[in-house]
Amino acid sequence: MNLRLFGEMQLRAAGQPLEVGAPRQQAVLAVLVVDAPRPVAIETLIDRVWDEAPPAEARNVLYSHLSRIRQLLGRAAVLEEAAAPRLERRHAGYVLKIDPDRVDLHRFRRLVDQGRDARSADADRARALAEALDLWAGSPLAAIPGEWAGQIRDSMHRLRCEAAVRWARVELRLGNPDAVIGVLPDLIAEYPLVEPLEALLLRALHATGRDAEAIERYAGARRRLADALGTDPGSELRDLHRMLLRGEPPQTPPPDPGAPTIRIATPAQLPPDVAGFTGREAELRELDRLVLAATGPAETVVISAIDGTAGIGKTTLALHWAHRVASQFRDGQLYVNLRGFDPTGSPVIPTEAVRGFLDAFEVPPERIPVGLDAQVGLYRSLLAGRRVLLVLDNARDAEQVRPLLPGAAGCVAVVTSRNQLAGLVAGTGAHPLTVRLPSVAEARDLLARRVGPERVTAEPEAVEDIITLCARLPLALSIVAARAAANPGFGLVVLAGELAGAQSRLDEFTGADPATNARTVFSWSYHQLSPAAARLFRLIGLHPGPDLAAPAAASLAGLPPGAARPVLAELTRAHLLSEPTPGRYTFHDLLRAYAREQAEGTDPEDERRAAVHRLLDHYLHSANTAVLVLEPTRDPVTLAAPGPGVTPERFADHRQALSWFTAEHAVLLAAIDQASSAGFDVHTWQLAWTLTTFLTRRGHWRDNVAVQRVALAAAERLAEPATRALVHHHLARAYYRQGRLDDAQSHLLRALDLAAQAGDLVVEAHSHVRLAMVWERREHFAEALDHARHAATLFQAAGHRPGQASALNDIGWYYAHLGDHRRALTFCERALAQHEELGNRLGQGITCDSLGYAHHHLGHHRQAIVYYCLALDRFRDLGDRQEEAATLTRLGETHLTDGDTDAARTAWRHAVAILDDLNRAEADRLRARLRELDQESKPTEVLPTATDRERGERR
Template identity: 55%
Template sequence: MEFRLLGPVELLAAAGPVELGTPRERHVVGVLAAEAGRLVPVATLIERVWGPEAPAGARATLRVYLSHIRKVIDKANSDSDHPATLVRRAGGYLLDIDADQVDLHRFRRLVAHGRDPGRTDGERATSLRQALDLPKGEPLADLSGGWAERIRLAWSREYLDAALAWARAVLSAGDGGSAVGLLAELADQHPLNESLAAALMRALHAAGRSSEALQHHADVRGRLKEELGTDPGAELQATHQQILRGRPATPPARPQPSGAGVVPAQLPADLPSFAARGHALDQLDNLVPQAADPPGGTAILITAIDGTAGVGKTALAVHWAHRVAARFPDGQLYVNLRGFDPSGQVMDPATAMRGFLEALEVPQRRIPTDPDAQAALYRSLLGGRRMLVVLDNARDSAQVRPLLPGAPGCLAVVTSRNQLTSLIAGTGAHPVTLDLLTHDEARTLLTRRLGADRIAAEPDAVAEIITRCARLPLALTLVAAHAAIRPRTVLRTLADQLRDTQHRWQALTGDDSTTDVRSVFSWSNQALSPDAARLFRLLGLHPGPDVREAAVASLAAVPLAQAQALLTELLRANLVTEHRAGRYTLHDLLRAYATELADSTDPDDERRAATHRMLDHYLYSAHAGDRLLYPERDPITLPPLQPGVAPEHPAGEQQVRDWFVTEHAVLLAVLDRAATTGFDIHVWQLAWTLRLFLDRRGHWPDWIATGRAAAAAAGRLGDPVAEVWAHRELARPYLLLSRLDTAEEHLSRALEVATQAGDQVGQANAESSIGHLWQRRGDTAKAIEHVRRAHELYRATGHPRGQARALNNIGWLHSQVGDHRAALAACEQALTLNQNINDPDGEGATWDSLGFIHHHLGDHAQAITCYEQALTVVRELGDRYYEADVLTHLAATQHDAGNRAAAIDAYRQALVILDDLDHPEADAVRAKLQDAGSA
């Protein structure tokens, strides 16, 4: 029995093809076969088959499909030596089948074998050729939808990488000429791929066709220069020189990874006092291929490190990762998944995925909103690379799976307090269970922290400390830290304190089940000054991944200098970590302890007051930054500032932008905390301060999440102004994502609330956005109707900025239906208003509209002048996407005016920006540039 995905979805039994049923039933089979041997949750099946807008009855329909598919498979099993089974398990379905019975997985296995450095060139070439011969067409050729398209996109890159590996193998085996046909075909499909061009040149040279190789280089060089404005890279140039000199053209020692140029190095610092974990390190070392230099590796390697809290899983993973980092030359990715965070806020895999994609320098605008699409892009980026991925502190297997690499050559290290049985069973991950330290390892740890002389002076006390700490690394580290900051204290005193149950929550013994590191935290807390102990408790109330000194000062209501001194005390006691200059974080266990301690020590009103100060700090700081960047926005009135809060005030625009980038994750966590603690005013106003940052940086999923929270909070408050704003702003990302029905729901609600409240500005804002909605739907008449209504309301309320924006929109809409005279009149009024109120955003947009209008009136010279004015404004604003947009319009005008050179120059400038942003419109501009160049 064989499932075929590399072409139309098919099931082949011994007697021949098996009829699978309807297109959707084939789609279900395709999803299950693509995940052969892995549980596919029902929700995932529905999303991949029906897409994000699945009908209400999709779950029931899916059950019918699966019942039929099970019968089809069972019937096909009757004459098969290798049967398959459709298994129903909690939450999903699994196709239990040998992965080799699915051509997609067989392709990947053959490619992995073809990259095995232990095999001969001929053997590797044979395996890779077998893989390349498997496809019967593009994958899932009879399926449509986002999931199928993502599979096709990722696989096309895998195929190309495999073809390049095969070409290297046959060249090394002395038969490079045999690769010419396939490489030439692929080069036609990927004309700007330099690695492919170099491979084809080497194959042509090996076949005695050196002149053709040199001509191909000239063609590619000209195409790169013409379309991208760049010269060939190092590999292509080196191949060219080898052929010119009549030498054998050899591939580079290791191929440049696709998307080369970024080598992330996210590992935390190694611990100099790491205690020897010989057996565990040996287990991990055995996972790395002995010959690590050749590309691709031999397998997707995964190891799952588990063990009790505080046993040193992270320390081991990070220490070992540093040891082998050089064997993964394409970089290291690291994330703390916060699987056991006391707040219960386990990190969403999609959040971790976005962090990885950002580390791989994927621009925010290009990161998909769909988690499956993010995972597909991530796996594609890791294809052909040798990377080390450390997934620390995982909650369960489900949290980890989307973050695992999808192609050979990478190694994933996962740590968790839980034994990840499902991960081990489903992926073949190698389990490493970390036990307590041996007595000698524990003594080594203390020696490295406290010095050999001090340890040798009190052997009995040291032995008791090790026993009372249960040989738990975290407990030993804390004891050593306490001893280090009290150098005159004899170790016998510390041993006696550990023995005294009145000063511990629970006695520490060598038995795992009775070990409680909170007793060590309690003892460490007692050694702090009263102010430092209070600060430690308050830090448990902070929800973000880290916290900067200024926010700590507001949280504790102390001056900044005092906050810095107290943080230093906590740092010395190993109760906080300064992972970046001026930014502090707590280990999960420390955070849990601090939270519990605050709950049991500090009255409710004091904890609520501290939370209030923290929220005020971030709200006022973000608001000040937003006002500096965007002073033209309609202002909001903040709640009174709590005593003891000192908001931050970055000095300039770039400092503000850097602040928002650095505090992005913290602000999202703080907004969530405001929502769960009843600070609804802070919820919607924090969303207000974040709105333009999230928009311009392309953080659309966060924009939607904060918008939803703001709308809910405004509804609870019964504040119509806040509710109108929240629903209108929540509609904007849905408009950008073309989810027009959802956008309409929120805009209708905004208009309804504004009308009921008599809020004419709110009505005008909603009407303006509804006009945008109808424009996106292609109904320009309705769009004009709503925007005109918005303009009348803005005028009635004396709102010049709104009037200007509405007039520009009216003009733009008229120009889209060819009424350029009416458009010109409206946009000229808009320009005057924007200049009078000094609104550069509005002015830049209006100059752009005027350029379009004059272009279509046939006045090319005036259109060019308008576009140049728009460029001046948008460049001062630093809006690079808008700059590319204006340049594209300018290029079209120059082209129609007969200024071919100027048009090409403007298109090239636009293309450089869009390529830098990795924006989807780059291909359209590239095509226009090519047309302009060939005209």
């Protein structure tokens, strides 16, 4: 059976074509196939199939399509008389189980990956890339409408061009220019602006002595680029042209461009080792073999899949072993709790985990791509050539883990799960390791280490009773040991009696599964708590997770922070909570489920809702304080006063505020979902509002879109035009950062309508500012100027002075791009005076940069240099490296035009040093200019950089 996505979608089984249905059904099948074997949530399917306008009955229609797809796969199975793809419903969504090599798109990707492998022989790489190119039978998903399908088409066209360039380079190195000449002209006809293809064709023609034809092709390429882009060919094409004119001999093409070089940190994410670890010698020896395998002659990635029942000590084993061998992994250790069995039902999705790892390596947000595949590619590139240990804890299934696995030899990944990860073992060669219950002797050693060998020796029968009543489960034994250690005067026989009494009260809940029997120990230990600790334990079960800080726990319980700390300490001593990092608490998901169960059975609903209200108040007011520290000029929103018993956090400076957002990132996302599901609609949209600055600056584009969409649903329920306008505006801003300009424009137009209804001049003005940015990105500067003028008028009517100053600069900036540089100076000078009066240093820097740009184009080079230097002073004071690099780039252009090539080199070298961390394409562009400068020093027209298009986002 084969499924074709290139061109018209086709499904063939036993040589027969099968009807794949109407375009909508094809779209559903395509989403499942492209993401296979990852689960696809219902909401994701709806978004990708219907974009932003799903019908009211979208779910029912979707279920009908899924039913017909199952029938289609069933017919394929009958025809094949063998195993065929199947559609499965999982906790995280729908999964299509299909052999990737049966899908042309996946086979294409695999072959291109083989062609990228520089360790393979050139002949093997050429064969793989040629096979990949032969699979192309037309644009992918050709008959499927919608933005998602368009994005897939765009990415596959880019991948096709990359494959063609790599293939041609390899063939030329192999001495096969005729093969290149036979293929590239047709590809260039499809992609006339892809200069590397033209350059390789010129090399092939030159290698076969067809120099005149090559010179003619260069002239054609130059005309195309001038007509389409208004630019000359790049440095490689120009160098080849000069080589042809001089009659120089053919040269071997340069090697394939390597992966981007990113300066990365050495992560050390392992939680603390467990004190008093004992036993598990056989399992530790088995894990030790992994390190030997990772450094052996095979040089492979080594993966261990540790499985076992809940509470049996999988995480404890993995972390203890990881600490034992951490020193052998010089490039760092990564850890993530995937929360596969979290009772709140919110496991970590691969996108979150990969992004967390990229943050651990301190990859600048500007260098992190948007899509999961691209992020995984960057993550694996970082691991290549490095020795890193990964602990992937508490996985639900193999699909959750696969994107997180390294592709680099010498790395070791240890995965823990309650499930046997058979798919991981079969698909990746993982080493399975099932953790069994400890022996009676090992259980006795655990107790001896925790309570002291003398007590264990003195009361052997009580010890045996405790071991039996705990079903030898390490989690349960640890809790009992904690109580014994905290009460040295208690005989173990007393504790065993109490435990037996608790078990008799819970007989109906116990079973053969040791994890179920752990409920007895939980109940017994819970009933030993003080009333304050028992109440806090229950309330923490209502927290959305994955962890919480001490101040949040205090607000949850309505306690002063000082009163909450001893209660948290009591829960920690009882092993009902753990403190993996100072001041942050979590607990085992079995305990979380038990705590929630106790809260629902003990505390009235109004008290539980009041606790959740206090918690959301805590996060909202803390986040609001933090965001105004990060962005003091941001227009505030009006919050209701925090309820009684809520103590929001305070932040002394920018660093503290950013650290708080970083630590609470996952918690705040979960809190927004909890607020939405619990009907706290005002908290929902206001929490999303507070998160926008952090998510934007850290590059969490996907999270920002997700929270703003939840916020929009809440705002629609509130039916307040001003609120809806503001949320539409922020959702548009999130879409803009993802490059989804049509979506951004649609929501901005809606924001304008609603703001006008509400009489909110400020939101209306900001929406015009964003619309100007959308048109600027499309290089429609007249439209951008029109919106900037509207914004200035509205800001003035509202008396919003910071907005007025920024809008004046925007008007000047767009006049400059329309060629009216004198008028640009007039507006930008007014803007600068207002920014100086307001003390807005970022606004001053951006406006000085605009003034420098206008003076440059008027030939006032000395004035341009002065303004650029003033801008640099502001940006360096603020630590804004992105703006600094953009201004350095333009400063270099001005120095060059003024004839000072040494100063131009200096400015560009400083810019390259910054852009290597922020924007590799811009860094490479400047390197090429520096190389040209070494050959010929002539003034060139200053062009807008990619960073120019991001400037408005910083205002």
